[in-house]
Amino acid sequence: MNPSPAQPVVDTHVLLRDGDKLLFSQRGGPYGYGRWHMPSGKLDQGETVSAGAARELFEETGVEVDPAHLRLVQVVHHRQSESVERIGFFFEATDWNGEPVNKEPDKCLGLQWFSVHELPDDIIEYPKEGLFGYLEGIGALVEHGW
Numbered sequence: 001m002n003p004s005p006a007q008p009v010v011d012t013h014v015l016l017r018d019g020d021k022l023l024f025s026q027r028g029g030p031y032g033y034g035r036w037h038m039p040s041g042k043l044d045q046g047e048t049v050s051a052g053a054a055r056e057l058f059e060e061t062g063v064e065v066d067p068a069h070l071r072l073v074q075v076v077h078h079r080q081s082e083s084v085e086r087i088g089f090f091f092e093a094t095d096w097n098g099e100p101v102n103k104e105p106d107k108c109l110g111l112q113w114f115s116v117h118e119l120p121d122d123i124i125e126y127p128k129e130g131l132f133g134y135l136e137g138i139g140a141l142v143e144h145g146w
Contacts, residue, residue, distance in 0.1 A: 008077075008085040010043040012053035013127055015073065015092045015134060016063060016100070020116050022131075023100055025060065026109040027124070034109065036120040037127040040088075049089045057093065061100040061111060065093045074133040078126045079145035090130040 015038055016023040024036045041056035043049060050067035057063050074090035100111050114120055116135060123131065129144045 006085055008087045010049065010052075011040055011086055011088040012043060012049055012056055013038045013040040013088055013090045013130055014053050014057045014065075014070070015090060015131065016057065016061070016096065017092055017094050018113065021113040022116060022119075023061070024112055024114055024120060024123075025102075026112070027107075028105070028109040029107050032124045035122045035124050037124045038090075038131065040127065050091065053089065053091045057096075060102075060104050060108065061098075062103050063093075063096050063098045063100050065096040069093065069095045074130045074142065075140060076126065076130045076133070076142045076144055077146075078129070080126070086126065088126065088130055090127075090134055092134070 025039055027033055027035050039057045039060045043052040050070050053070055054065050054067045057065055070091040070093055072089060073092045076088040078086040080086055102108050102111050126144060129142045133142045
């Protein structure tokens with residue numbers, strides 16, 4: 001019997017970078033409450049991954065970025081559970097418009113810049129894999145949770 005094809009959730013994550021600083025969001029929802037991650041979200045049907053990343057960044061922070069100015073820096077294939085797989089596309093953004101504000105206070109406790117040399121201790125594991133893959137240059141793909 002052949003296994004059924006994978007149907008992973010496709011996520012986008014944006015590493016908004018200002019020099020040696022990265023913007024983090026502190027989770028306010030039930031998953032990972034109080035922990036840190038980068039602006040992120042699920043890809044919508046009919047949307048390119050770069051357009052989805054730019055949309056999610058704007059929805060969460062008010063920051064506008066041209067999808068063409070996003071640089072793909074990491075891909076993470078994450079096994080969340082026996083039945084849920086995710087593929088996360090991590091983009092670096094160094095050219096944008098606007099100042100970050102918390103546009104989703106029901107989902108986010110706050111936004112904060114951290115130096116790449118002094119990152120928060122409590123980063124959610126899945127985005128942390130993409131972040132460290134990017135920072136440490138370990139290759140374009142990380143397989144996590146398998």
